[in-house]
Amino acid sequence: MLGLAHLDRPFDYLVDTEQDAAAVPGARLRVRFAGRLVDAFVLARLDVSEHDGRLGWIDRVVSPEPVLTPEIATLCRSVADRYAGTMSDVVRLAVPPRHARTENEEQPRPAPQLPSGPDLAGWADYRGGPAFAAAVCEYRAPRAVWQALPGADWPARLAELIGHTVAAGRGVIAVVPDQRDLDRLAQACAELGDRCVTLAASLGPTARYRRWLAALRGTARVVLGTRSAVFAPVHDLGLVIVWDDGDPSLDEPRAPYPHPREVAVLRSHQQQCGLLIGGYSRTAEAQALVAADWAHDLVADRAVVRRRGPRVQALAEENRSVGNDPLVRMARVPEFAFRLARSALDADRPVLISVPRRGYLPSLSCAKCRSHARCRSCHGPLAMARDHTVSCRWCGRVDPAPRCAACGSTEIRARTVGSARTAEELGRAFRGVPVVTSDGSHRVDEIPDEARLVVATPGAEPIVRCAGDRSPTMAGYGTVIAVDTWAHLDREDLRADEDAARHWFAIAALARPAADGGTVVLLADNDLPVVQALVRWDPAGFAADELSQRAELGFPPAVTMASVDGTPAAVRTFVDLVELPAGADVLGPVPLPPGVRGPAGGRTDPMPPGDAYERLLIRVDRRHGRDLARALSSAQARRVGGNDAGPLRVQVDPPTIG
The missing domain is CATH 3.30.70 (Alpha-Beta Plaits)
Known part of the structure; x- marks a missing residue:
């Protein structure tokens, strides 16, 4: 476990008689290397070494628990080769640190096998849905990219598929972007009891290691978690699920930076298990798997999509109806969007306003030359709080008299408007209507199905809970309005359009069906390909076009x-x-x-x-x-x-x- 590229290979050591029984493949060791003791794992036991020189002895066996199984060791080697990294760096992501007291606890008995799987009626809406579940149980290793329907309760659908796989005696790994998604999926899988464990960074070392050992020892057949859960040592793995693979939370910040989607692809190939990549939208990487015939499409018929989807209205459509009035395009929230929001509130339905930034005025610029307003100490971006104090978003230093470094002006203007300022403005426009703000600093998980305004940032949108239902369900918003859409697209990034599509499909999926009055207002130009994809509700087509453009460029x-x-x-x-x-x-x-x-x-x-x-x-x-x-x-x-x-x-x- 040296982590050095020029030492990224196995080394041979001798094992004495006293430690022979404990030094099993996968066990943790301490060995002496270059004069110092380092951590190591047993990869294999050999009778003869190919090394011609003198071999050293292992110092001691830290634990006889075979934590680095042959399947995980092979996977770690493949991931390191795929990402030009070292195997030791990947093993650090795959195997959590040891907790001796937890390891020595009495092992609970495995839960009895489920008598039968749950009903898969929810998968009947998708072409090949029940057949995919049957193929997993029959050891045929199916691979599919699932396009969730608008309004679909994705945790419930995944829980049905997971329960069906466990009932057939096979294991499952499901990877989701963040803790909020993990909590929803864990709640949907509550009927599995001790057969299911969750792994996330929010757990302490004791709880995390205990649950990881439950998977290693076969007590738990299902592991739900965030990024590193894709390496979990689940027995007889039948299915690996990755939900919303385009979420930036799945980007690994530690070397060699493997993406869970690619690790799942490697694991599906090596262990011949099923793979399901799902989401409301689709990444170009997932579409590439379908285009190469390595994975199949798991989508619904267009008639079902039209029946389940909301009505999507872009800015240009309303602009034409009022004679191309330039004020419609200039307004942050045009009058027709206010009218749709008021109609939903009058029908006692919640309204979602999606804004790209949290805070009050998170980005400022010079009122004279439009240059970014920056801190005079660290050159970081300046922001304005609710009390109108201006401070740096990087170092936190307050600037009582900001001055433009380019032209010297002391006047500033808002470059973007945050969720707090938006909630304040809408609260004055819709007097008497409760206003809920949900963002990264204060996230609201669910709201009741009644009239209220919800201002939320990407990924923090609350779920609408049906009246009288204790669990959150997809009751749906009456109207969903996306403002400041330019902030998603005005980025010099390859994935700007793809990220915008992922966010807009996700919030549009929270709206009620069009037959029930559900409307999505996207305040963006109608001729943009990503807007047209949302109007048609065609995420697969958008991903195919995106893949084609990237191939050309x-x-x-x-x-x-x-x-x-x-x-x-x-x-x-x-x-x-x-x-x-x-x-x-x-x-x-x-x-x-x-x-x-x-x-x-x-x-x-x-x-x-x-x-x-x-x-x-x-x-x-x-x-x-x-x-x-x-x-x-x-x-x-x-x-x-x-x-x-x-x-x-x-x-x-x-x-x-x-």
């Missing part, structure tokens, strides 16, 4: 692309060491994209403090992706072995390209 997932981030000197040294495969394109180096942190943890921005970081992009045809990963790993090994350990980050298929 040479961007992932049509190609394999790697980013090399570091100081200019470190990047130049790495370029000199790497031996790229034939046909590789090298782009850059250029400054890091705005908002991306440097490899040493430094924040970067159009005006970065201190030393600037650079980014070099390397891309090859998808068929040569493994060759590129090997070349990057070899260059890292030569660089570290040559004592050139300056700040550098190598990432295959980075989430942000710029």
Whole structure:
């Protein structure tokens, strides 16, 4: 477990007679390496070593518990090779730290097998839905990309599929983006009892290790969790589920930065188990699996989609009806959107207002030259709180008299309006109507099905609970309005349109069906492809177009692309060491994209403090992706072995390209 690229290989050690029985494959060890004791795992026991030199003895067996199973060890090796990382870094993500007292606790008895699986009636709306569940139980390893219907109670659908798989005697892993989604899925799977455990960062080390051991020892057949749960050692794994794979919360911040979707793909192939990637929208990566015939579409017929979906109305449609009045386009919330919101409130139904930013005025600019308002201390962005104090979003320093660095003006204006200011304005416009604000600092999980205004940021939208129902269900909003849509699209990022589609499909899915008066207002130009996809409710078509454009321009997932981030000197040294495969394109180096942190943890921005970081992009045809990963790993090994350990980050298929 050295974590060094030039030492990323197994080492042979001798085992004495006293520790022979405890040193089983997968056990934790302490061994002496280069004069110091380090942690290690037993990968295999051999009678003869291929090493010609003298072998050392293991120092001691820390625990005979075989925590690194052969399946997980093979998976970790494959993930390290896929992402040009080291196996020890992947093992740290896959195997939690040991908790001795928990490990020595008496092992509970496995729960009896379920007598029968739950009803799969909810999957009858999807072509091939029941057949997919049957294939999982019959060990046929089906793979599908599931397009959830608007208004679908996705935790209930997944719970049905999980229960059906467990009843057939097979195990399940389900990965969701965050704790809120995990809580909803765990509640839907409550009938599984001790057969189901959850793994998340919010758990303490004791609880997390106890639940992980339950999966390792076969007590738990189902593991629900966030990113690293995809490595859980579930027995007789029959199905791996990844929900909403485009959520940025699934981007792993630790080397070698593996995405759970790609780990699930590798695991499905190696262990011949089923795979389900689901969501209200679809990423280009998931669509690439369908386009390659590696996975099947799991979608509903268009008649069912039209029956279940809300009416989606874009800005241009209303603009034409009033003679292309420019005031309609200029207003943040036009009059027709107010009219639809009032109609829903009069019908005693909640209304959702989706805003892209939390806070009061989270972004300011100079009123004269429109330059970003920045802190005079660290150059971070300035924001205004509810009490009108201006402070830096990075260092928190209050600026009582902000002055523009470009023109010297002391006047500022709002660049974006946050959820708090929006709630304040709407509270005055709809007097007597309760206003609920839900954002990252104060998240509301559910609201009753009655008249109220909900102002929420992406990912914090409450679920509408049916009256008299103790569990949250998809009762639906009467009207959903997305404001400041430009903030989703006005980004220099490859995934700007895809992220916008993911958010807009997610909030539109919270609305009631059109037959029940459900309406979605998207305050954006009607001619944008992402808007048209929402109007047609065609996330698969949008993903296919996105994939086609990326193939034409040479961007992932049509190609394999790697980013090399570091100081200019470190990047130049790495370029000199790497031996790229034939046909590789090298782009850059250029400054890091705005908002991306440097490899040493430094924040970067159009005006970065201190030393600037650079980014070099390397891309090859998808068929040569493994060759590129090997070349990057070899260059890292030569660089570290040559004592050139300056700040550098190598990432295959980075989430942000710029």
